[in-house]
Amino acid sequence: MRMPPVSPEVTEFRQQIREQRWSGDFAQVPSGFTMGTVLMLPEAMAGDFLLFCQRNQRAAGLLQVSEVGSPVPGPLAPDVDIRTDLHSYRVFRDGELVERVADISHLWREDFVTFTLGCSLTFEHALTQAGVTRGDGRVYQTSLPATPVGAFRTNLSVTMRAMTTPNVIRAIQVTSRFPATHGGPIHFGTPEAIGVDMGEPVFGGRPAIADDEIPVFWACSATAVDAAQAAAPDLLITFDPPYMLLTDQPVEASSVF
Amino acid sequence: MRMPPVSPEVTEFRQQIREQRWSGDFAQVPSGFTMGTVLMLPEAMAGDFLLFCQRNQRAAGLLQVSEVGSPVPGPLAPDVDIRTDLHSYRVFRDGELVERVADISHLWREDFVTFTLGCSLTFEHALTQAGVTRGDGRVYQTSLPATPVGAFRTNLSVTMRAMTTPNVIRAIQVTSRFPATHGGPIHFGTPEAIGVDMGEPVFGGRPAIADDEIPVFWACSATAVDAAQAAAPDLLITFDPPYMLLTDQPVEASSVF
Numbered sequence: 281m282r283m284p285p286v287s288p289e290v291t292e293f294r295q296q297i298r299e300q301r302w303s304g305d306f307a308q309v310p311s312g313f314t315m316g317t318v319l320m321l322p323e324a325m326a327g328d329f330l331l332f333c334q335r336n337q338r339a340a341g342l343l344q345v346s347e348v349g350s351p352v353p354g355p356l357a358p359d360v361d362i363r364t365d366l367h368s369y370r371v372f373r374d375g376e377l378v379e380r381v382a383d384i385s386h387l388w389r390e391d392f393v394t395f396t397l398g399c400s401l402t403f404e405h406a407l408t409q410a411g412v413t414r415g416d417g418r419v420y421q422t423s424l425p426a427t428p429v430g431a432f433r434t435n436l437s438v439t440m441r442a443m444t445t446p447n448v449i450r451a452i453q454v455t456s457r458f459p460a461t462h463g464g465p466i467h468f469g470t471p472e473a474i475g476v477d478m479g480e481p482v483f484g485g486r487p488a489i490a491d492d493e494i495p496v497f498w499a500c501s502a503t504a505v506d507a508a509q510a511a512a513p514d515l516l517i518t519f520d521p522p523y524m525l526l527t528d529q530p531v532e533a534s535s536v537f
Numbered sequence: 538m539r540m541p542p543v544s545p546e547v548t549e550f551r552q553q554i555r556e557q558r559w560s561g562d563f564a565q566v567p568s569g570f571t572m573g574t575v576l577m578l579p580e581a582m583a584g585d586f587l588l589f590c591q592r593n594q595r596a597a598g599l600l601q602v603s604e605v606g607s608p609v610p611g612p613l614a615p616d617v618d619i620r621t622d623l624h625s626y627r628v629f630r631d632g633e634l635v636e637r638v639a640d641i642s643h644l645w646r647e648d649f650v651t652f653t654l655g656c657s658l659t660f661e662h663a664l665t666q667a668g669v670t671r672g673d674g675r676v677y678q679t680s681l682p683a684t685p686v687g688a689f690r691t692n693l694s695v696t697m698r699a700m701t702t703p704n705v706i707r708a709i710q711v712t713s714r715f716p717a718t719h720g721g722p723i724h725f726g727t728p729e730a731i732g733v734d735m736g737e738p739v740f741g742g743r744p745a746i747a748d749d750e751i752p753v754f755w756a757c758s759a760t761a762v763d764a765a766q767a768a769a770p771d772l773l774i775t776f777d778p779p780y781m782l783l784t785d786q787p788v789e790a791s792s793v794f
Binding site: 445446448449452453456464465466467468469470473494536537 | 702703705706709710713721722723724725726727730751793794
């Protein structure tokens, strides 16, 4: 894909993050660009993780994979230095979360491979434009096992948005246009059918769902983070939700129709 | 749209109908071609009917409209003589069904305009290929009023297919590819929300719906036939369900992506 010139707004926003000047106010994030979930793993485990993503594509769609040791995450964000350009990072040692930091330059390793995965914030933009979401989705872990690869194994995570029946139909149409970032939902209605307790999201409280609304569930890239944590590399660094990587790719550029 | 050469299978099948040799066995209908609902009205009422179709596009998508007095229904079936090439016809006088006939040559009028409307048998083919329908749909009239135009007024009719939740998602994706023939569904789940009593289809009995299945409703061109009957022209001739017009257009040629 040919990329358009980087938006000055994106460049300026990245500069704010790099210099740790961004407050974390999402209203300041340039809208309309593909967002990515980011993980860094040692090269020794990268092959298995790549295969895990391939076998769990709905949840873990790969947008780009870096060269080994390169701080450039890939062609969708060629000006990014992944060591400084996320708002914050989670650091896991042997599968345990040990700290959250704003810069990982001191932790960088020459054997790191950086993975950028599709995130539902991408189609959230299209859903918002279609008027079918309130932007108050929740993340849940289901009882559905993801396809395991080696030590990478976990249950599927999903994002949930509640909406009326006509909006469910519209949301399926809108999100199916974005197969690289989860595509259409994997389930709606009955949360218990996929082992979800609506009162127990991974973040936040029980969502407000009106009587005429139906919960709709999309596969979520948190699945890949959970699998990587389970695989317990000596060092794993991930994005710190909800602070994704802002890529240069306009959301509509990843629509397949 | 450029049309491919007419399939010899289609030509042979039409010849059987024209000579009243077809038994009505649907297994013999060439598969993979767009099917149409057909109505013939006096020119004096054609303008209002055209507007009714435009204002109720989800139900009454126009595939083609003939020249006044021409027995050729339009570019999607240029070799058809509409007076002989349907299996059977319904004849309405002043809104009352007076007879069913296999040939309307003796009833033909120089002021007739022939309308061909998109029919869900078109996407039924795509749904069957996707493995999400049993082909035992039902037609219902809802309590939702269609947008009236002059004397053309009725409630919206729908076709219903029952399927599991993953297949609802797949069916919405598949049928949204065919906006000229109803596109995505207008409703699913709660039949009562659109005034449908599942035990009272327009044709056939109560459908078999398994515990894990959801009824899904698509707008139906029966809406246009009902409106035309309500408008009560002195002479109205329509197709006789389920015997649609077989056009030359491959189903996939009307897919928008």
